[in-house]
Amino acid sequence: MGTFVLEGDGADFNLAPRPDVVEPIPEEQRKISQEVYEARNILVLLRERGVFRNDTVALDEFITRVRQAATVGCVNNNVQTQLAIEALQQIRNDILRRKWLTIVSSATSRSFCLVVVTRFGSRLSQADVGDLSDDFNVTLY
Secondary structure, three states: OOOEEEEEEOOEEEEEEOOOOOOOOOHHHHHHHHHHHHHHHHHHHHHHOOOOOOOHHHHHHHHHHHHHHHHHHHHOOOOOHHHHHHHHHHHHHHHHHHHHHHHHHHOOOHHHHHHHHHHHHOOOOHHHHHHHHHHHOOOOO
């Protein structure tokens, strides 16, 4: 059973503990909640930095997918935490694959680029990093 409720619209949402649940929040749902906020916060940061300036459709898609992962992993009566964890990982991978060049070219400082890569890149598997290098013809260090 989901121990959270999803309130708000778009990127301005709150994943709050359900007031009627008295038992502790299961560890997997707590972890998913943190990862949902992390993904949402990075997307908002990327939006503010102009990464989605000409592609609000992609931003809306990513926000929708993050909200769906939150619903599947923390809100539904029959939560599927592993599915939500995998979905969040896929969202991170897709953001990097589709927006990597824009992130790098729009970064006004190396620290911004490092924050994005650290937040998302640290969760990429070695195979995913290889895919990124192949897709964008760059070498990641």
